[in-house]
Every structure is written in structure tokens, then in C-alpha cells.
Amino acid sequence: MIELALPAGSLQSALVAFENGADAVYLGLQSFSARKGATNFSFEDIGRLKTSLTKNQKFYVTVNTLATDHEMPQVESMLRRLALYEPDGVIVQDLGIAKMIKTQYLDRLLLHGSTQLAVHTVSGVQSMASLGFSRVVLSRELTIDEIAAIRTACPDIELKVFIHGALCYGFSGLCMASDILVGRSANKGECAQICRTWFTRTDTSKSGNYFSMTDLDIGTAVRTLDQIGINSLKIEGRMKSPAYVGAVTRYYRLLLDRRNDSSAIEQARKEAHIIFSRERSAGWLSSYGRTNKSDSRRGPRLSTVSYPSHTGIAIGEIEETRTNRTEMVAKLRLYGPIALHDGLLIRKAESSGIDTPVKFGLGKLWDVHGKSLIDSQHLSHVYILLPESVDIEPGTPIYMISKHDQEIPLISEKALTPYREPMDIECLIGNNIIELHSSTFFDPSITQRYQIDIGIANTPQNTIDNVLKIFASSGSSLFTLGTLSVRHTNNGTFEHVFLPLSQLKQIRRQWYAHIDQLYDRWCSVQPPRTTKTTGHTPWEQLPARTMIIPPGERGIIWVDIVKALVASEHGLNILDYISMVDNKLYIPLQPVMFEEELFVQSLNKLVKDLSSAYGKANLRLGLNNVAHIKWAENNPDIPCFADVYLYMSNSLAVDILVERLPNLVGLYRWVEHPATELTEYRETASPVGKDFNMPLFISRSCFRYDSLGLSCDNCPRRGSWELEQTGKRFLVEVRDCLTVVSLLP
Numbered sequence: 001m002i003e004l005a006l007p008a009g010s011l012q013s014a015l016v017a018f019e020n021g022a023d024a025v026y027l028g029l030q031s032f033s034a035r036k037g038a039t040n041f042s043f044e045d046i047g048r049l050k051t052s053l054t055k056n057q058k059f060y061v062t063v064n065t066l067a068t069d070h071e072m073p074q075v076e077s078m079l080r081r082l083a084l085y086e087p088d089g090v091i092v093q094d095l096g097i098a099k100m101i102k103t104q105y106l107d108r109l110l111l112h113g114s115t116q117l118a119v120h121t122v123s124g125v126q127s128m129a130s131l132g133f134s135r136v137v138l139s140r141e142l143t144i145d146e147i148a149a150i151r152t153a154c155p156d157i158e159l160k161v162f163i164h165g166a167l168c169y170g171f172s173g174l175c176m177a178s179d180i181l182v183g184r185s186a187n188k189g190e191c192a193q194i195c196r197t198w199f200t201r202t203d204t205s206k207s208g209n210y211f212s213m214t215d216l217d218i219g220t221a222v223r224t225l226d227q228i229g230i231n232s233l234k235i236e237g238r239m240k241s242p243a244y245v246g247a248v249t250r251y252y253r254l255l256l257d258r259r260n261d262s263s264a265i266e267q268a269r270k271e272a273h274i275i276f277s278r279e280r281s282a283g284w285l286s287s288y289g290r291t292n293k294s295d296s297r298r299g300p301r302l303s304t305v306s307y308p309s310h311t312g313i314a315i316g317e318i319e320e321t322r323t324n325r326t327e328m329v330a331k332l333r334l335y336g337p338i339a340l341h342d343g344l345l346i347r348k349a350e351s352s353g354i355d356t357p358v359k360f361g362l363g364k365l366w367d368v369h370g371k372s373l374i375d376s377q378h379l380s381h382v383y384i385l386l387p388e389s390v391d392i393e394p395g396t397p398i399y400m401i402s403k404h405d406q407e408i409p410l411i412s413e414k415a416l417t418p419y420r421e422p423m424d425i426e427c428l429i430g431n432n433i434i435e436l437h438s439s440t441f442f443d444p445s446i447t448q449r450y451q452i453d454i455g456i457a458n459t460p461q462n463t464i465d466n467v468l469k470i471f472a473s474s475g476s477s478l479f480t481l482g483t484l485s486v487r488h489t490n491n492g493t494f495e496h497v498f499l500p501l502s503q504l505k506q507i508r509r510q511w512y513a514h515i516d517q518l519y520d521r522w523c524s525v526q527p528p529r530t531t532k533t534t535g536h537t538p539w540e541q542l543p544a545r546t547m548i549i550p551p552g553e554r555g556i557i558w559v560d561i562v563k564a565l566v567a568s569e570h571g572l573n574i575l576d577y578i579s580m581v582d583n584k585l586y587i588p589l590q591p592v593m594f595e596e597e598l599f600v601q602s603l604n605k606l607v608k609d610l611s612s613a614y615g616k617a618n619l620r621l622g623l624n625n626v627a628h629i630k631w632a633e634n635n636p637d638i639p640c641f642a643d644v645y646l647y648m649s650n651s652l653a654v655d656i657l658v659e660r661l662p663n664l665v666g667l668y669r670w671v672e673h674p675a676t677e678l679t680e681y682r683e684t685a686s687p688v689g690k691d692f693n694m695p696l697f698i699s700r701s702c703f704r705y706d707s708l709g710l711s712c713d714n715c716p717r718r719g720s721w722e723l724e725q726t727g728k729r730f731l732v733e734v735r736d737c738l739t740v741v742s743l744l745p
Helices: 011-019 043-052 072-083 095-105 122-130 144-153 177-182 221-227 242-256 262-275 463-471 501-524 561-569 596-614 626-634 651-660 703-707
Strands: 003-008 024-028 058-063 090-092 111-113 135-137 158-166 199-201 215-217 232-235 313-324 327-334 343-348 356-361 381-386 397-402 421-429 433-438 446-451 479-488 579-581 584-588 619-623 640-642 664-667 697-699 718-725 728-735 738-743
Touching: 003 011, 003 058, 003 242, 011 024, 011 043, 011 242, 024 043, 043 058, 043 072, 058 072, 072 095, 072 501, 090 095, 095 111, 095 651, 122 135, 122 144, 122 596, 122 626, 144 158, 144 221, 158 221, 158 242, 177 738, 221 242, 232 242, 242 262, 262 313, 262 397, 421 463, 433 501, 446 501, 463 479, 463 501, 479 501, 561 596, 584 596, 596 619, 596 626, 619 626, 626 651, 651 664, 703 718, 703 728
Parallel strands: 003 024, 003 232, 024 058, 058 090, 090 111, 111 135, 135 158, 158 232, 421 479, 584 619, 619 640, 640 664
Antiparallel strands: 158 215, 199 718, 313 327, 313 397, 327 381, 343 356, 343 397, 421 433, 433 446, 579 584, 697 738, 718 728, 728 738
16 A cells, blocks of 8 residues: 655654554654754654554654765764664665765665655666665656656656645755855755745736745545555645644545545545645646646646735635624625634735735624624524724635634653663673673674672572563663573573572663663764775866856756757757867756656767767766766766766765766865865865856746746747846746746846
């Protein structure tokens, strides 16, 4: 059965998810989590969660931000502590962290690839598999047909797909808006949600939340994902409440179990949306509206331009308003029940293009005869009290954004048993000596000897049972007894061996204290990194990144491979499409490739043509996605470099490329932290340069269709617009239905 994985921003959310039918939860720790604002988990929380799980329930831990060399010892310490609890997977973005897990902890920590890696192609998934990942969380921007094609081509790796919750405007992991505009990197878990703020068009002065996306709700399409063999379904929402987690779990549990109770499914759906939901769509999964690139889209638009926040569900429509003494009263035509203390919302359309929200709690409710009510009792029309001085037109929808009874009772966390790692102990009893031996995942050979006053018992003793009972009680230690074997040094019987229980208990305390001490030392002390002396020759210094932007481009920082190939085949000057610096052609590859087969075919042909004209040694291909690593491996005679989207944030990440790509001639430093020191590669890592302007967003949401509401019919599949916000100017470019947004100088 397909797995239903829920967000757990706290231990309470995790418990609620499982109580309502989740198969798994994913959670973050206090550090290196892409949701820093969530409550997140302590190791003690993880231990209590682990002991509460049934046989088939799973939990995954997100370590899905980038880390510098300076931070890697902290990451390693965290991974070592995490290894104690053996999560069912660790969700990782940083290739250096992935290498650390693969080489040191893979027996206890399975590698799962985060959606932050922007994996959206067959080659991307295959690259992830070769890097040691057992599961990949695919980009949100894929259609079901595209996912099915990846599933068919990659049968031996698990795939996870987002099905519900917030959609980002830009590809996760490729979004630079928060870092560039406010200095908070989404790749460090600090996203400021720039996409949810308003911008103004400079040509019309019309404002809108042009980059705010609908929330995802794919409904019955989850069954299609099940049929094509997707392993896990992921719901977004580690910042959301336990009540939300419970409601959305019930909703999808009903859908996946194929129950025919449509009213129960609809009720669960509404409960989830009332707790939190923006305007909704099925995203690219089932409401994108086209199969082929040449098709015109007919589906719903994916942006929420006029209002970017929680909308809940439409509960009714205002038919008329009137002043009743000093109060404003509205007559509603209801779509569903309401009750006193429900939270309501009216969105007032403004000439600016952005709705003004009017939020209020329902304080008074009457039937059409003027009788006071507690709830609507299935009535079709009621009167409600509006906030003072609200001018509302008839026909205005009214939304429910909270219910008076939506809070759920807390599940007791204190009653959960702390996790203790079982360890097998061999006990050797000798002449006033007890010797204990054990092997653990952090130390394969632990031996301790203790003095004890062993006497001769007058009556037969249950010596083995006594030792077993005492060592089974490990107190507050992180470890406890697994199996126990007891031997006597002279192979004698234990019937007349007397062990003072008080001394035996003291030995037990000392033993477990010693194990905890060894474990703490193992977690805290990092083995020194060995500086490489072989296998790495100094790279060439790459040009300032602005120098290799394709000629004539403002916001697009990579080469359009298909366009360049057409130019080459028609005898046009290739230097009008590809930059040359010091007699070398620099070809930064596009980080997003939905028509991957066409992209690879065109790239291979272009490289062949350019090799003939300029020589292979004078080509420089920039890798901007994990999928490009596979291409570079398959073409070891073509010089390549790690470009700005293949974040080289630490030396271990660089190691992966060095080990796999003998054709690697250089790399750019991590663009968000250009001063970051790559300890082992400090001499030859190239800075991007001060004037380099990274795009804020790369999006599959077409600005023309989704944000401006223009038709796809007869569209040239490209366009350019300028926006403004608080004195800053922005360029929006649509190329082949992809949107790229950049900050203008």
C-alpha cells in the first residue's frame, strides 16, 4: 500500500497524525531544518515518538538545509545522536551531508533526497540513486504523466510526491528571493516568503500578489499515484497546527482506503480547509490543463493574485445588508452550517487589485423571523451581525476560516516511554570479579571489569535471573539490556554462587554510566578531516559569473541549448548565443529541463558541433542540477564546472564531484555565502563576483497565464514585464512557459 506521510512540526502533531491514520511522519530537529519556525523536535521527543510507534508506522527526519565546512562538525554530531534512534530515513539536500551519511552511517540512516534538490527528470533520479539515495522527493512541478514516466524509467528507487498544502512559486532549492532581498536564505531554513507579498506592474500600476500560489489539494488523484507505483505521498505543513494535521490525515486516509462515503470525505476535506487553506488547485498534478508543450492551458490558474492568505471555505453569500439601530446586519444565503464563535472572512475587492480582508468572529445569529440562534440548524438563510463600518455589496462571498469547535484535545506526551537502545551483554563471573562485554553501533568492543564480593550461598540461588533482572533496569541511561549471557570462569554451576545485590546494582549503575559516557564522547568528538594530497590538481579560476551570461540576456543566466543548436545548424554566429572568455566557450546548463530527452539530444549535438569548431579542450559546461552530473560522467572528455545552482557549500560536497568527474576543471563558490571557506579547496574555488545577479525565482507557473490571467491561445510562449516593490524594480521573463524573475539594477 502507498504510504501517507504527514508533517510533524511538533511531537503533538506526530501523535495526532498517527491517531488519525498516517503511515509515517516527517519531522525536523532544532538545527539544519528547512522549517526553522516550527516547534521541531528534541532527541528526547524523537525517542518518545519511536517508542509509541506500531510495527508498520515510520518516521523520517529532515536535515534539508545546506551546511558549511565550519558547520559540518555540528552536523556530524547531530547525525551520530540521530543514529541512536534509527529513523526510517533522513531527508537531505546537501550533497556533502549525503556523502557523510553514505560513508559513515548508512547502516542506521537511510538517505532520502529532499525536494530542495529540484529533482524533476529521469537523469536526476538516476543520479540520486548512484549517489546512495534510496528515495527521492520529486519536485512539486511535475504532472502525473511526467511522474509516471520517471516511475517506469527508475523502478529501483522509491519516489515520494507532494499531494497537499502550500506550493512555492519557485522551484524548491532554486529560490533566491528571500536571500537576495532580505538576507534570509531558504537553503538555510529561513525563507521570508517573498512570494506571498505584493508587487506593482510598472506599465499599469496594478498591484497583486503575483507570485503567491494556490494551495495544493489533489483529491482522488492520489489513487492514480497509487496505481502507477509511487511509494509515498507527502503532505506539506510542519508550521501548521495538530488540528490541521489530524483533519488532513482523515481526508486522505478516506480517499486512499477507497471508501465510498462521499459525505465523510467531503466533511473531512472541509474541516482541513477551514483550519488552513488558501485558494486551492491540484497544481501540476491534475489541473495543469495540458499534456503537450504546444497545448493551450484550459485549467484553473495557479496564482492567488488578489489575496495570498488563509481563505478557508466559502460558507455563504451576502444577499442584502441593513442597519439595525447601531448595528450592521447581513442576510446570508448559506452553503453550509455556521454557529456562534465561528471565524468568518469577507474579502473586499479594492481598485489596487489586492483584496482587503475583514475577519470577525460570529457574535450574533438570527433566523429570518428574528429568533436568536446558536447555529444555523440546516437553514438556507440567516442574518448575522457584521463588524462596524463595513460596506459590503450584495453577492459578496463569505468564508469560514475557523470553527468554534475545531480545537482538539491534547494527547498526553508525558505518558510516552523514553527510548532505550537495547544492547546485548556478556557477563563473565570469576573470582570476586565480574567482567562485562558488549558491542554497539558506536563501539564494537566494550569491556569493563568490576570487583564484587562473591560468596557461597547456603541455599540454591537464581543467580542468572538475578543478574538479568538487575541489568534490565537501566534507569535514565539511553541504553538498556537486550540479551544477556552469563558464564562462570571455571564453567561451574551458579546454584551456590552468592552475588551481593547491592554491589551488583552498583556495578549496573557504573556500567550504564560508562556506556553513556562512551556514547557522548563518540557524539561530541569529531574525527579530524584529512586534507587531500592526491587526486586533486588545482583548478582554473573561472571568470566572474556575469561574463558567461549568454549575450543579450538580462535575467536568464544559462544557455538555451535548443536555441543555440538551431543557430549552430543554420550557420549563425554562435557567439551571439554563448559567451567566450579567453578563447573558451562557457555553456552554463539550464537547471530546469522538462523535455529532458530533447535537451540531452540537443546538448550532445551542440557539443559535437562546437568541439569540431573550437576543440573539446576549449569548451566549459556548467552543471546546475544533479541530473547534469550523470551527463558529465557519460562525457568524461568534455571539461565541466560546478555552476551556481549546484551548491558547493562544503568540502564533502566538492569531494563527490572530484571523485566522479575527472573532467571537472573548476567550481563557483556557494553564491549565498561567497565568503564560505572550502577548507580543502580554498585555493581554487572561484568567486562569482560582486556584480552577479542571480534570478529570484525560476517557476513553472507561467506569469502570463497564472498571474496576469491572459489566454494561452496564440501565445508566443514568451514575454517580458517589469514590477516594482518598495523602490526596487524587477524583471519578469517568460521563456517557453517557464518564468524567471530577477532584480533589476
